[in-house]
Structure formats: structure tokens, C-alpha cells
Amino acid sequence: MAPVQTAFRKAEKKYKRGQPPDLDNAVDLATTAAAANEAVREIKLAYDLETPATIPLQLFSQRRPPAYALRDHPGLLLIPNPFTDEAQRWLARKCLCDCPRPPNRTNLDAFFSLPPESLFELASNSEKSSLPIANRSQDDIQQSDVTLPKEKFYTQPGSPSSLLERQRWCTLGLQYNWNTKEYDRGSSPFDQDLDSLMRAIAIAITRPGDTSDPASGNNYNGNLFESEAGIINYYDERATMAGHVDKTEEKMDAPLISLSIGLSCVYLIGGTTRDTEPTPIVLHSGDVLAMCGESRTAYHGVPLVLADTTPASLSCPNSSANDNAAAAYPEWHYFAKYLEHHRINCNARKCS
Ligand SMILES: O=C(O)CCC(=O)C(=O)O
Numbered sequence: 001m002a003p004v005q006t007a008f009r010k011a012e013k014k015y016k017r018g019q020p021p022d023l024d025n026a027v028d029l030a031t032t033a034a035a036a037n038e039a040v041r042e043i044k045l046a047y048d049l050e051t052p053a054t055i056p057l058q059l060f061s062q063r064r065p066p067a068y069a070l071r072d073h074p075g076l077l078l079i080p081n082p083f084t085d086e087a088q089r090w091l092a093r094k095c096l097c098d099c100p101r102p103p104n105r106t107n108l109d110a111f112f113s114l115p116p117e118s119l120f121e122l123a124s125n126s127e128k129s130s131l132p133i134a135n136r137s138q139d140d141i142q143q144s145d146v147t148l149p150k151e152k153f154y155t156q157p158g159s160p161s162s163l164l165e166r167q168r169w170c171t172l173g174l175q176y177n178w179n180t181k182e183y184d185r186g187s188s189p190f191d192q193d194l195d196s197l198m199r200a201i202a203i204a205i206t207r208p209g210d211t212s213d214p215a216s217g218n219n220y221n222g223n224l225f226e227s228e229a230g231i232i233n234y235y236d237e238r239a240t241m242a243g244h245v246d247k248t249e250e251k252m253d254a255p256l257i258s259l260s261i262g263l264s265c266v267y268l269i270g271g272t273t274r275d276t277e278p279t280p281i282v283l284h285s286g287d288v289l290a291m292c293g294e295s296r297t298a299y300h301g302v303p304l305v306l307a308d309t310t311p312a313s314l315s316c317p318n319s320s321a322n323d324n325a326a327a328a329y330p331e332w333h334y335f336a337k338y339l340e341h342h343r344i345n346c347n348a349r350k351c352s
């Protein structure tokens with residue numbers, strides 16, 4: 001007898017197979033006004049979204065941007081892109097250059113002898129982009145207690161540009177072990193700017209107003225938030241993330257804050273079992289999603305990345321006449337090329 005297919009699995013299959021994707025039932029605040037969308041309701045932020053004093057650029061375009069709660073998923077909050085164009089470029093640089101390098105771990109460093117620079121920086125440097133990067137020896141790999149997958153992905157040596165295409169994640173702060181599903185790989189300092197950005201978001205989403213139904217908001221005091229662990233996920237146009245619950249964190253009362261840069265995607269949010277039918281949400285570049293309260297323990301995943309959806313402010317930064325800061329990124333074409341074909345997700349969790 002064929003195994004019973006859960007509602008979550010069914011939705012994942014629908015988006016993985018659908019070509020062209022059927023987005024008719026997905027919540028997409030970029031195409032349907034929230035007022036016309038029964039799945040969401042607007043909430044009022046009770047605190048300003050403020051750029052931390054230590055960050056030398058204006059991160060947010062409004063102090064109190066529109067924010068939404070999902071009617072069927074108490075605690076899931078969405079702030080459609082509150083960032084300035086310059087802030088999105090700054091975030092992309094953080095996620096591509098500053099973070100995926102030692103002492104942070106990536107999916108590749110157990111298998112390749114990676115230099116101290118990020119793969120993105122090497123791939124963008126004409127003198128270094130074709131230098132071969134060697135595999136680690138079998139002994140080295142065995143000592144790092146990971147299993148060497150058979151796919152060429154991990155066995156074939158390559159240049160920085162070919163390895164950049166194989167970079168799937170990097171871990172920040174407490175280092176997550178994907179085999180044991182524990183934070184048992186030591187820790188690295190969490191990027192201070194990213195942490196202060198995540199704290200600013202945690203403060204702004206504290207106890208949002210209009211909570212006739214408090215369960216749909218967030219009762220966590222954002223002043224207590226600290227990014228103790230984080231993951232940056234890199235998706236190419238074919239990449240997906242299977243449904244899961246993030247439950248390794250010792251305490252789950254703080255929001256899990258998640259940012260998207262580059263291509264849009266379909267994000268599924270379900271319930272505490274796979275039997276709840278998930279709601280599909282289209283996440284766009286710059287969107288902030290916070291899994292608070294009940295939704296913190298809900299199944300979620302990314303069954304589909306949507307090609308050709310990177311905003312022009314990232315794929316051709318001089319497109320906007322009022323975007324003076326674009327000139328500060330003369331080498332932006334490397335970023336533009338990457339972001340045209342990838343989605344980056346950066347998320348932060350408080351664990352204790
Ligand atoms: O890419 C996303 O938006 C989700 C990432 C996620 O669920 C995770 O890293 O645990």
C-alpha cells in the first residue's frame with residue numbers, strides 16, 4: 001500500500017512539479033493588496049524599526065512599515081521589504097563576502113581546502129577566480145566526522161566559481177551540526193552588524209497593535225533578543241528546502257527572524273504536524289518573516305524558487321535615479337550576476 005501522503009507533502013509536490021508554477025492560491029502581497037487577501041490581516045508595529053547606531057547606512061525606508069499576520073498561522077509575521085535598496089546590497093555583501101568563511105562553517109569546508117577568503121570574493125577576482133581548489137584527503141574528511149556524499153558536487157575539485165555554485169549554507173554563532181541536529185560544533189562570533197539588525201527587527205515586532213487576537217501577534221520582548229545562532233542559505237533556481245520544524249534551540253519563545261535577498265520563492269507554512277494544509281506565501285527580496293509564538297514550532301519549507309524575479313535595484317543597481325549609493329559599489333556586476341540567479345535567506349535564532 002502506498003504511504004499516505006500528508007497535506008504538507010502534497011503542497012510541496014504541487015510547487016516542485018508545477019511548470020509554470022500555479023501561484024493562484026499563494027499569498028503574494030506584491031500582487032494582491034492585503035485588504036483583498038483573506039489569509040492576512042494588517043497589524044500595527046508598536047515600536048520603530050530603527051537603524052542601529054553602529055551601522056553606517058540607512059537600513060530602513062520607513063520607521064513603521066506595513067506589517068501583516070497570517071490568519072491561520074498565529075505568530076507568523078511578515079514585513080514586506082522594509083529595506084532601502086542600499087541596505088539590500090549591504091546585506092548581500094554580508095551574506096556573500098563576510099559570513100561564508102572561517103571560523104563560520106559552510107557545507108563545503110569539510111570536503112575542500114578552502115582559502116580564508118569567501119568563494120564569492122575569489123570568484124569575483126580575475127587573478128584568483130580560476131585557481132583550482134583541492135579536495136581534502138579521505139583521512140581529513142573522516143576526521144571531521146562527516147560522511148562524504150557520492151555526488152560529484154562534493155568530490156570534484158573546482159575553481160572558486162564552480163564551488164560557489166555548490167555553496168548551500170553557512171552557519172553563524174553556535175554552529176549547527178546537520179548530522180546530529182544539535183549545536184555541537186562549537187561557536188563563532190555572530191556578525192555584529194547582522195545581530196544588531198536582527199535585534200532592531202525583534203524590537204520593532206514586539207507586541208504589535210491591533211491584536212484583538214493576541215495569539216496572532218508576538219508577545220516576546222524584543223529587547224531580550226540576541227542572535228545566538230543563524231544560518232545563511234544559498235538557493236540556486238532549482239534548489240528547495242524540504243519541510244521541517246526548527247526545534248534544536250533550547251528555548252523557543254523568541255522569534256526566529258528570517259530575511260530574503262535576490263530571487264523570490266514560495267514558502268510553505270503549516271502547523272505542528274505535516275497533516276495541516278500549509279499556506280503558500282511568495283517571499284520577495286527584502287521581505288522579513290518572523291516565526292513567533294505558535295508558528296515557531298510549525299512545519300515550513302521552500303519548495304520553489306521563482307526565476308527572473310530579482311529586483312532591478314539588485315540586478316542592475318543604476319536603474320533607480322534616486323539610488324545615489326549605487327556608485328559606491330563599482331564591482332556590483334558580480335553581485336548582480338549572482339543575485340539574478342540565486343536567493344539568499346539569512347536567519348537568526350535565540351537559543352537560550
Ligand atoms: O529559506 C527560507 O526562507 C527558510 C530557511 C529555513 O527554514 C531554515 O534555514 O531553517
Ligand SMILES: [Fe+2]
Nearest residue numbers: 244245246300
Ligand atoms: Fe527553518
